[in-house]
Amino acid sequence: MALLDVNNLSISFGGLRAVDNFNITIEKGELYGLIGPNGAGKTTVFNLLTGVYKPNEGIIRLDGDDITRKSTIEINHAGIARTFQNIRLFRNMSVIDNVKVGLAEKFKYSALEGMLHVGKYRKVEKEMDYEAMSLLKVFDLDGSRDVLAANLPYGKQRKLEIARAMATGPKLLLLDEPAAGMNPNETKELMDTIALVRREFDMTILLIEHDMKLVSGICEKLTVLNFGRVLCQGETKEVLSNPEVITAYLGE
Amino acid sequence: MSKTQKSNFITYGIVIAAYIILEVLMLTGNLSSHLKGLLVPMTYYAVIAVALNLCVGILGELSIGHCGFMCLGAFSSAFFSRATEQIIPTVPRFLMAFIIGIAVAALFGFLIGIPVLRLKGDYLAIVTLAFGEIIKNVINSFYIGIDSKGLHFTMKSAMDLNMEKDGDIIINGAMGITGTPHNANFTIGIVVLLISLFIVQNLVNSRDGRAIMAIRDNYIAAEATGINVTGYKMMAFTISAAIAGAAGVLFSHNITTLTASSQYFGYNASIMILVYVVLGGIGNIRGSVIAACILYMLPEMLRGLNTYRMLIYSIVLIIMMIVNWSPKVIAWRKKTFGGLNLISILTGKKKGVA
Numbered sequence: 001m002a003l004l005d006v007n008n009l010s011i012s013f014g015g016l017r018a019v020d021n022f023n024i025t026i027e028k029g030e031l032y033g034l035i036g037p038n039g040a041g042k043t044t045v046f047n048l049l050t051g052v053y054k055p056n057e058g059i060i061r062l063d064g065d066d067i068t069r070k071s072t073i074e075i076n077h078a079g080i081a082r083t084f085q086n087i088r089l090f091r092n093m094s095v096i097d098n099v100k101v102g103l104a105e106k107f108k109y110s111a112l113e114g115m116l117h118v119g120k121y122r123k124v125e126k127e128m129d130y131e132a133m134s135l136l137k138v139f140d141l142d143g144s145r146d147v148l149a150a151n152l153p154y155g156k157q158r159k160l161e162i163a164r165a166m167a168t169g170p171k172l173l174l175l176d177e178p179a180a181g182m183n184p185n186e187t188k189e190l191m192d193t194i195a196l197v198r199r200e201f202d203m204t205i206l207l208i209e210h211d212m213k214l215v216s217g218i219c220e221k222l223t224v225l226n227f228g229r230v231l232c233q234g235e236t237k238e239v240l241s242n243p244e245v246i247t248a249y250l251g252e
Numbered sequence: 253m254s255k256t257q258k259s260n261f262i263t264y265g266i267v268i269a270a271y272i273i274l275e276v277l278m279l280t281g282n283l284s285s286h287l288k289g290l291l292v293p294m295t296y297y298a299v300i301a302v303a304l305n306l307c308v309g310i311l312g313e314l315s316i317g318h319c320g321f322m323c324l325g326a327f328s329s330a331f332f333s334r335a336t337e338q339i340i341p342t343v344p345r346f347l348m349a350f351i352i353g354i355a356v357a358a359l360f361g362f363l364i365g366i367p368v369l370r371l372k373g374d375y376l377a378i379v380t381l382a383f384g385e386i387i388k389n390v391i392n393s394f395y396i397g398i399d400s401k402g403l404h405f406t407m408k409s410a411m412d413l414n415m416e417k418d419g420d421i422i423i424n425g426a427m428g429i430t431g432t433p434h435n436a437n438f439t440i441g442i443v444v445l446l447i448s449l450f451i452v453q454n455l456v457n458s459r460d461g462r463a464i465m466a467i468r469d470n471y472i473a474a475e476a477t478g479i480n481v482t483g484y485k486m487m488a489f490t491i492s493a494a495i496a497g498a499a500g501v502l503f504s505h506n507i508t509t510l511t512a513s514s515q516y517f518g519y520n521a522s523i524m525i526l527v528y529v530v531l532g533g534i535g536n537i538r539g540s541v542i543a544a545c546i547l548y549m550l551p552e553m554l555r556g557l558n559t560y561r562m563l564i565y566s567i568v569l570i571i572m573m574i575v576n577w578s579p580k581v582i583a584w585r586k587k588t589f590g591g592l593n594l595i596s597i598l599t600g601k602k603k604g605v606a
Binding site: 082088114164168 | 479487
């Protein structure tokens with residue numbers, strides 16, 4: 001059974017069919033790319049998958065469960081975590097606290113215990129700290145645990161956003177233009193990070209990206225969107241050599 | 253001991269030190285009766301500043317109706333204390349008055365939060381303002397009395413209560429509640445302040461507090477991270493209202509005639525508390541306590557200067573604003589005084605919402 005199975009997903013804003021009859025099947029462990037020109041509906045697909053928008057038609061199945069009309073929060077708990085095109089960190093919180101927000105669903109104590117710092121508070125916080133630090137270590141952020149997220153350099157902010165998404169313990173990770181605004185060195189580092197996430201956590205990843213070097217370098221399969229419709233789907237090499245894709249997106 | 257723990261203990265230390273100094277001054281007879289009378293108000297304004305900072309600084313929602321919750325806490329607890337003055341001994345009665353004042357304020361915080369927290373930014377501020385005024389004006393038209401037949405309630409006039417001769421009008425419309433026992437004193441005020449500081453500072457360093465601050469910083473990302481945005485907003489708002497209610501209990505048990513007047517519970521009073529929070533540092537709990545104390549005491553102590561009083565007060569506001577918020581002055585402070593200095597200890601680390 002596929003991890004993510006999307007069938008006939010459509011949404012209209014007024015008269016505009018932003019996403020039309022979108023289908024995608026992602027197997028567990030795959031690194032899948034979603035590409036297409038600006039305004040093709042890529043981010044809208046992400047917003048549909050994460051419940052920000054409710055689709056007009058179609059079914060989204062995660063691991064066999066129908067998550068189509070669930071709220072963003074429920075979908076996160078069901079196992080989809082995401083990052084954003086324009087970084088959305090908790091800017092005035094420290095790096096470790098950003099990750100601990102993501103861990104909140106896994107490590108629990110009551111609000112009263114939290115307010116009085118009694119009972120399970122100390123033990124659970126310690127476990128949280130440990131888990132958060134081991135996650136930060138993977139992303140090489142453990143050195144800046146007490147730095148405010150807003151004060152991190154750009155590349156590290158991107159990493160932290162991925163770390164926070166990973167902290168929620170997802171089955172599927174959605175990355176929305178992770179390399180946007182990065183120089184070639186940072187992009188290279190990001191590719192290593194994504195490869196690392198896959199290896200360490202055995203993660204299934206769907207990413208939107210414009211950087212073709214990154215896409216052709218790490219994605220195994222691609223879906224090309226154009227005007228809200230799927231233009232082409234399949235193995236990366238085949239898709240990128242498809243003449244339709246070349247005229248619509250890549251250019252001669 | 254971690255950095256935040258240290259910072260929390262400094263806050264408690266400052267409050268306790270201030271308490272000891274003032275108590276010593278009082279015992280040695282160095283405090284005028286005018287100043288003595290200002291001590292309890294100072295504590296309850298500090299308490300409500302903590303409450304509002306939870307709402308504005310930690311949750312990031314601008315509420316300008318917090319005096320409404322203080323009003324609810326004040327009236328519900330004063331009503332209870334007046335009604336049971338002859339029946340229950342002082343200590344348990346005052347304790348129960350606290351529980352009632354806090355519970356009523358929290359309940360209304362919750363109920364008002366349901367519609368209000370669906371809004372954002374300016375709209376939320378406007379609606380909280382409206383609710384603050386509504387609470388004050390509704391309480392102004394309450395008439396409640398007790399006689400041998402039980403409780404009487406009307407919203408028309410004292411005559412319409414139709415009381416027996418032995419009846420006792422407890423809430424008399426716009427004339428409010430008279431004769432609430434004076435149970436509040438400076439020590440109790442400080443204890444309430446310490447407890448509210450303890451709760452809010454602990455909350456900030458807990459799972460729920462982090463969720464609340466995450467909503468403040470970016471609610472879209474918070475939702476995508478699995479945070480129940482509405483639930484945590486309600487939680488923070490309700491706790492904030494409850495603490496404001498506790499301030500109200502101190503208020504009503506320190507005043508002979510409690511009226512729901514604009515002077516104490518109106519829009520201006522709410523703005524004044526917002527000024528404490530903003531100048532003390534949004535999200536900076538310790539700063540707001542210090543700002544509340546200074547800015548409450550200052551105009552009272554300047555009463556001798558009559559006409560110039562408000563002029564000096566406004567100049568002080570501007571100076572505090574510059575010292576606390578101007579980037580150049582902050583840089584100058586760091587350069588001149590280095591890392592550890594009195595101002596940074598007093599105002600705490602900046603955690604602005606910018």
